[in-house]
Ligand SMILES: Nc1ncnc2c1ncn2[C@@H]1O[C@H](COP(=O)(O)OP(=O)(O)O)[C@@H](O)[C@H]1O
């Protein structure tokens with residue numbers, strides 16, 4: 001029973017566990033660090049598999065390196081053999097080799113929600129991987145394992161190769177056609193704010209006020225990590241998508257304006273979550 005909240009996780013029962021697969025942000029606002037903060041905020045236990053490291057702050061990314069697939073494999077095995085997971089979030093995916101390793105390992109996870117946030121550029125505009133070969137591997141390998149893909153409009157165009165498409169509904173349908181169970185296009189309304197969800201059958205517009213605080217570093221990471229945590233806790237998809245947007249919107253409005261001199265980080269402390 002979920003007591004009418006739509007959340008079936010039992011507060012007295014075992015904690016839900018989530019795994020983020022992504023890269024370190026030395027500035028602490030996005031990437032693995034942002035994901036773990038979002039997991040904590042959503043009340044799930046967070047584990048991480050680091051596939052890359054960025055030298056980054058609120059002004060941008062100054063250097064990157066990827067972790068060898070052997071070490072990524074060891075991390076995945078260490079987490080999955082012992083801790084296990086009720087939800088997986090995938091962020092930066094640097095190379096086709098890495099993506100195919102993830103496909104090989106994640107295909108064995110039964111009935112665990114997989115959220116793919118195909119990060120290609122940071123909020124400050126820095127490139128974070130994703131060459132053509134990697135995009136092909138995401139399309140052919142990862143999307144068919146994905147429960148919800150959460151690209152922004154630019155990433156959705158790149159993934160679908162519909163470079164001129166302006167309609168989020170068409171992009172979302174194309175992503176589902178490529179194999180994802182659902183697509184949630186973020187920041188889908190020019191001039192407004194909100195996301196477009198296609199759950200495989202129906203379209204849902206998720207709208208809200210546009211925040212102008214300048215604190216959006218880590219917004220995409222927080223959004224997809226919260227979505228993963230909510231799904232891991234048993235929340236239905238449409239409600240999880242709406243709650244993730246509302247929570248991130250507040251995290252932008254009440255962001256960490258005192259941190260850094262560029263796009264300040266989101267701050268996930270404002271507002272209440274439904275448990
Ligand atoms: N200025 C804003 N005001 C309110 N919500 C926003 C704003 N910018 C982004 N969002 C929301 O933050 C979440 C992450 O979206 P987005 O910034 O597009 O991610 P990404 O970093 O992947 O581009 C989405 O729910 C989106 O609607």
Ligand SMILES: Cc1ncc(COP(=O)(O)O)c(N)n1
Nearest residue numbers: 030031122123218219220221
């Ligand atoms: C290591 C890493 N991963 C992801 C992002 C995306 O950040 P945002 O959530 O602002 O789009 C980032 N800037 N750095």
